[in-house]
Amino acid sequence: xxxxxxxxxxxxxxxLGLVGTGTIKHDLNRFWHQIRxxxxxxxxxxxxxxxxxxxxxxxxxxxxxxxxxxxxxxVLGIIGKNGAGKSTLLKILSxxxxxxxxxxxxxxxxxxxLEVGTGFHPELTGRENIYLNGAILGMTKAxxxxxxxxxxxxxxxxxxxxxxxKRYSSGMRVRLGFAxxxxxxxxxxxxxxxxxxxxxxxxxxAIGKMQDISKGEGRTVLFVSHNMASVKSLCTRAIVLENGxxxxxxxxxxxxxxxxxxxxxxxxxxLMERHDxxxxxxxxxxxxxxxxxxxxxxxxxxxxxxxxxKMEFMMTxxxxxxxxxxxTQFKNENDELLTTIATDEIGVSFRAIDMPxxxxxxxxxxxxxxxxxxxxxxxxxxEKQSLKSPHLIIDFLQDAFSINVIRGDYWNSGVLNRPKGxxxxxxxxxxxx
Amino acid sequence: xxxxxxxxxxxxxTPHKKLITLNLKEIWRYRxxxxxxxxxxxxxxxxxxxxxxxxxxxQPLFTSVIFTLVFNNVAGVSTGAVPSFLFNLAGIxxxxxxxxxxxGTSNIFRGNAGIFGKVYFxxxxxxxxxxxxxxxxxxxxxxxxxxxxxxxxxxxxxVAPNTYILLMPVYIIMMALMGLGLGMTISAxxxxxxxxxxxxxxxxxxxxxxxxxxxxxxxxxxxLPEYSWAFIYNPITQIIEGFRYITLDYGTFxxxxxxxxxxxxxxxxxxxxxIFNRTEKNFIDTV
Numbered sequence: 030x031x032x033x034x035x036x037x038x039x040x041x042x043x044x045l046g047l048v049g050t051g052t053i054k055h056d057l058n059r060f061w062h063q064i065r066x067x068x069x070x071x072x073x074x075x076x077x078x079x080x081x082x083x084x085x086x087x088x089x090x091x092x093x094x095x096x097x098x099x100x101x102x103x104v105l106g107i108i109g110k111n112g113a114g115k116s117t118l119l120k121i122l123s124x125x126x127x128x129x130x131x132x133x134x135x136x137x138x139x140x141x142x143l144e145v146g147t148g149f150h151p152e153l154t155g156r157e158n159i160y161l162n163g164a165i166l167g168m169t170k171a172x173x174x175x176x177x178x179x180x181x182x183x184x185x186x187x188x189x190x191x192x193x194x195k196r197y198s199s200g201m202r203v204r205l206g207f208a209x210x211x212x213x214x215x216x217x218x219x220x221x222x223x224x225x226x227x228x229x230x231x232x233x234x235a236i237g238k239m240q241d242i243s244k245g246e247g248r249t250v251l252f253v254s255h256n257m258a259s260v261k262s263l264c265t266r267a268i269v270l271e272n273g274x275x276x277x278x279x280x281x282x283x284x285x286x287x288x289x290x291x292x293x294x295x296x297x298x299x300l301m302e303r304h305d306x307x308x309x310x311x312x313x314x315x316x317x318x319x320x321x322x323x324x325x326x327x328x329x330x331x332x333x334x335x336x337x338x339k340m341e342f343m344m345t346x347x348x349x350x351x352x353x354x355x356x357t358q359f360k361n362e363n364d365e366l367l368t369t370i371a372t373d374e375i376g377v378s379f380r381a382i383d384m385p386x387x388x389x390x391x392x393x394x395x396x397x398x399x400x401x402x403x404x405x406x407x408x409x410x411x412e413k414q415s416l417k418s419p420h421l422i423i424d425f426l427q428d429a430f431s432i433n434v435i436r437g438d439y440w441n442s443g444v445l446n447r448p449k450g451x452x453x454x455x456x457x458x459x460x461x462x
Numbered sequence: 463x464x465x466x467x468x469x470x471x472x473x474x475x476t477p478h479k480k481l482i483t484l485n486l487k488e489i490w491r492y493r494x495x496x497x498x499x500x501x502x503x504x505x506x507x508x509x510x511x512x513x514x515x516x517x518x519x520x521q522p523l524f525t526s527v528i529f530t531l532v533f534n535n536v537a538g539v540s541t542g543a544v545p546s547f548l549f550n551l552a553g554i555x556x557x558x559x560x561x562x563x564x565x566g567t568s569n570i571f572r573g574n575a576g577i578f579g580k581v582y583f584x585x586x587x588x589x590x591x592x593x594x595x596x597x598x599x600x601x602x603x604x605x606x607x608x609x610x611x612x613x614x615x616x617x618x619x620x621v622a623p624n625t626y627i628l629l630m631p632v633y634i635i636m637m638a639l640m641g642l643g644l645g646m647t648i649s650a651x652x653x654x655x656x657x658x659x660x661x662x663x664x665x666x667x668x669x670x671x672x673x674x675x676x677x678x679x680x681x682x683x684x685x686l687p688e689y690s691w692a693f694i695y696n697p698i699t700q701i702i703e704g705f706r707y708i709t710l711d712y713g714t715f716x717x718x719x720x721x722x723x724x725x726x727x728x729x730x731x732x733x734x735x736x737i738f739n740r741t742e743k744n745f746i747d748t749v
Contacts, residue, residue, distance in 0.1 A: 126743070131476075131477070134473075153506065
């Protein structure tokens, strides 16, 4: 087993703002430096890729000095938050765009799957498009012809295969596109996980196929994903990107827990220091904490106990309390949504709030149903004029708060409940058969 | 596998650009894609039409009829012993091939940003496929031309090609190179600055007149002596006039003009190729 792909000091710079008459000055200056054999004058400037801060410079580094190696047969995961540079890295790997500095050396052919059904022509039939799409992805006509039947079967579109693709439903198009891609056989496959689309049945099929590709056939795969569970199950190794730099590299298990911990840390920074809020800010939450029913602040919660989650807010502009909606969502360590509590669903309406005042939302939890683990809470405060009108976001913050739950005796049975997930209320009894 | 000595690598992705990198080996590897693109371009034009490929005949015929009516009958431009209709058909056939290559390639980057942004394949495949599929259309139009040629011969008109007809393939290559070169340049420049897209639309129709398509070069020189340089030094005029000369034995031909057009086409093509190569790597960031 040797190194099949090696990335050295990959950086990518983008220009912020619009392309217009202003950019031609920079282009000419760059050209002038280039013909004199000097370095690009703009390669030293550029801000760190942090979306939420206001840009002060004209250039941004979407990626900065990324280094990694991929061994033959390895499945490398690339994880990171939105805007961390994952897609840019994929684009460079698949040669859609070039790096600003650095190089990638490879010993095999790379095929990339950033989208399914690229280049489908609506006027051509499904069969014609299989050939066209396959060729675009780098297959030869003979290779496609050999797999044509398999592709058609996998797509489940046999009936429509000689009908123009413009008559297809969007789901059928995706199926056909994925089917072609699934039978690609490059040395190195670069995949974006958003590909697993379509209905539930097809998603299963698609993920299963990805698993076959990465596990069974010993192919080298670079896999970008938001879904920590699938990174853990598919990848052997993973790198974590943040703001365009690689901050961690290790086994899939290690990387995932590093990544989740870093987002956990975010949720423990004081709320007032968070700058990634969305909404009009008429009202904003300035503190969240948990108290027992007796009014004692706690940092660690026990399954089965009673708590109040207190959300303190400041109101800067009058909001009609009758229109106010509070939605909170809880996610587990794998970033999977566990539950949603929404006041408009429950039918809660709030009392009038005096201006300009502080106030408090109180979420009463009579019996905590989370098992042991770390959970993060996302909230959204919004205004809704009537039942059917859309939510006007006032204050929205992802991963605003995190809670640490330890094992408890939910059922009062003397047995501590097992870790992870949600406790389901159920009655179990034996019946005669 | 051996350790990582540099010459082991199959290829390398770097920001460095060579002046001309026409990777023929890679294009050969993607030849099936080239064929499929050509097929797509030809087939999809007449899908869901009743007349189908007949449309390839109708456009040049109608244009020739209109040109004959306007320029030869109304404006009284003389085309000597050659039937005006055949004269116009020759000019339009040649012009159409140049124009199709030019307008087709001039929109490559913007028109295909969707595909180019998702998948890598040698970008040169696109202009190549456009040139080849248009060559096919040119072939059809040439057939019509030959058909009418035969008709006029049968009617006893004095038309005959001359020995220079052997230069026909060179003329076809010149048209293609000229169209490709200009088109690739425009397409590369417009990825960042859109100004030229506005130009292409009306410039091609104006260019047709400066290229002496609907009238003989001699007439233009005679009627507009102070602007005759605009016609004579326009390499496309040389191609159109030359194409008519070799097929109809009517007009002017000089070896100087021929070589001028030939070198000009090759030069334009090389410039286009260089600019295209420089752009293809990063255009997706600015398009």
